[in-house]
Amino acid sequence: MKVKIVSKSGVLPEYKTEGSAGLDISAFIEEPVYLKPGERRLIPTGLFMELPPGYEAQVRGRSGLALKHGIGLVNGIGTIDADYRGEIGVILINWGQEEFVINNGDRIAQIVINRYEQAELSMVESLGETERGAGGFGHTGVE
Numbered sequence: 001m002k003v004k005i006v007s008k009s010g011v012l013p014e015y016k017t018e019g020s021a022g023l024d025i026s027a028f029i030e031e032p033v034y035l036k037p038g039e040r041r042l043i044p045t046g047l048f049m050e051l052p053p054g055y056e057a058q059v060r061g062r063s064g065l066a067l068k069h070g071i072g073l074v075n076g077i078g079t080i081d082a083d084y085r086g087e088i089g090v091i092l093i094n095w096g097q098e099e100f101v102i103n104n105g106d107r108i109a110q111i112v113i114n115r116y117e118q119a120e121l122s123m124v125e126s127l128g129e130t131e132r133g134a135g136g137f138g139h140t141g142v143e
Helices: 063-069
Strands: 004-007 023-026 033-035 040-050 055-060 071-073 077-080 087-094 100-102 107-115
Touching: 023 040, 033 040, 033 087, 055 087, 063 071, 077 087, 087 107
Parallel strands: none
Antiparallel strands: 004 040, 023 107, 033 100, 040 087, 055 077, 055 107, 071 087
8 A cells, every 4th residue: 555645854654663563753843842741732743644545544652652751642542534634743641740852853653554444324223132232341340
């Protein structure tokens, strides 16, 4: 699959290893951003993407930033739809105890590209029976 990308920095996202699922993306900022504990900010990447129909890109946090500094994505996973042509931004939050500095070129997230299908919804009066039924979170107990 080929994906067209405009990169204002001139640097393309890349897979860091042969087995990587995610492409690392970096901040594209003119000056450092200081993220205080509890603060959230939209960090520009300078990236614009044209995905083929039937594909989406999921913006995901980086585990190293989460573990070492408490930095994550406010919405868990962000979705870039195939018809979106604006700049990719990453909504970071500092769940840590100390201020975190983001510099231009810092790797701040990763993008995983997935195939999807749109569902055809059908209004019905009832649903089919299953063994689980309406059992919710933790209903099966601990074994």
